[in-house]
Amino acid sequence: MKMLTVVGAGPAGLVAARKAQKLGWETTVLEEHPTIGTPVNCTGIISASGVEELGIRKQVEEVLVNKVRGAQIFSPNHEMVEVKKSGTVAYVVDRGGFDRVLGREAQDAGVEIRLNTKMIDIRNETVFVEHKGRGELLKSRVILGADGVNSKTRRLMGIETDIKNYVHAYQVVAEGNFNPNMVQVYLGDYAKNFFAWVVPESATRARVGLASTSGNIRKDFNLFVQEKNLTGNFCDRCSSLIPVGEPFKSVVKGNLMLVGDAAFHTKATTGGGILLGMAAGEVAANALHAHFKDNKPLSDYDKMLSPINKELRLHFKIREYMNKKTEDDMDNLFRKMNKAGMGEFLSEYGDMDKPSRFLGKILKKPSMWRLFPEALRFAGT
Ligand SMILES: Cc1cc2nc3c(=O)[nH]c(=O)nc-3n(C[C@H](O)[C@H](O)[C@H](O)COP(=O)(O)OP(=O)(O)OC[C@H]3O[C@@H](n4cnc5c(N)ncnc54)[C@H](O)[C@@H]3O)c2cc1C
Secondary structure (H helix, E strand, C coil), X not given: CEEEEEECCCHHHHHHHHHHHHCCCCEEEECCCCXXXXXXXXXXXXXXXXXXXXXXXXXXHHCEEEEECEEEEECCCCCEEEEECCCCCXXXXXXXXXXXHHHHHHHHCCCEEECCEEEEEEECCEEEEEECCXXXXXXXEEEEECCCCCCHHHHHCCCCCCHHHEEEEEEEEEECCCCCCEEEEECCHHHCCCCEEEEECCCCEEEEEXXXXXXXXXXXXXXXXXXXCCEECCCCCCEEEEECCCCCCCCEECCEEECHXXXXXXXXCCCCCXXXXXXXXXXXXXXXHHHHHHCCCCCHHHHHCHHHHHHHHHHHHHHHHHHCCXXXXXXXXXXXXXHCCHHHHHHHHCCCCCHHHHHHHHHCCHHHHCCCHHHHHHHCC
């Protein structure tokens, strides 16, 4: 009998597995694909501050593709706010490679990784899996669902989600001329309730994507690339869902827990979930340790997640605020932001991961209150 079985070898599950094993608890990771990190459905951009906080610079350097210094954010009518720093703000990584580095580290710590092994069902401490077409039973005290956006574990726990809690994303690699130092973000009706992005790998290649709630992602994406005059290796399997809903009140039921996209540990503003999922993975392992060692209830995991959930709730509120804006509202807001020097303000204080830090700064600057009266309300949440 294993102490922990993690379903899914993505960043959240691998970090949780490695930490649990290091704390002394025999852990297995199940991954349905034959290789960790494929297929890739991700832009692979992660904040430099988050990388420092998690202490993973060495791992990132192994798979580094590009470093960026900021972002140009365009309103529908091409009003631009530029947020720029003199140093690196974010890293663009080979996402498949990144997951494989985390997999290697988990294995080095003693975690058993079972590839080609799909979790089919869970009943108490029995995990039903399919391995190369054959059924098997595994035994585990606790099961952590790190099985991504379409989590089967979440469904087995009876946690319902709604289609309105997701955006549909589509991304390709495009050739062209790009500023290798800057990410570009485009708001507009073709990216309803989200945005389109151009994340440079170099001066001639970029990861170009779009997410929306329109229900016709290919049409939205084609409109965008036509407008931007981009060409690329378009494909049919480059689309996926991103959770943008509010974090769940509880992600523990009996001996089942959730982490990462499965638990909606994803920023509703940007769709980013790599670093947050990894941070939550550490929390899951700590909760498990306290459970096995000191008999603490597994449900303490929910309480231990509250600093992460507080940030996630702010991301969600900002997303709700943005989604209410029409194209005209957005253009007006961008004009006002430029007048008020918002680009410079964000360049100094902006934080991709932790909006609480940035809202705190707004609250200390009354000239910004008129622009974002909601900041006062968000601050009370
Ligand atoms: C187009 C797009 C772009 C994105 N860009 C970024 C970005 O730039 N930066 C960022 O931070 N985030 C980004 N994200 C979000 C990011 O990809 C996710 O938040 C992140 O991958 C979540 O990690 P995870 O470990 O929770 O799940 P995943 O990485 O999805 O891993 C889940 C794993 O579980 C496995 N699995 C699923 N079901 C089973 C089963 N039944 N049995 C066994 N194995 C199973 C899957 O094969 C997979 O390997 C993007 C998402 C999309 C769709």
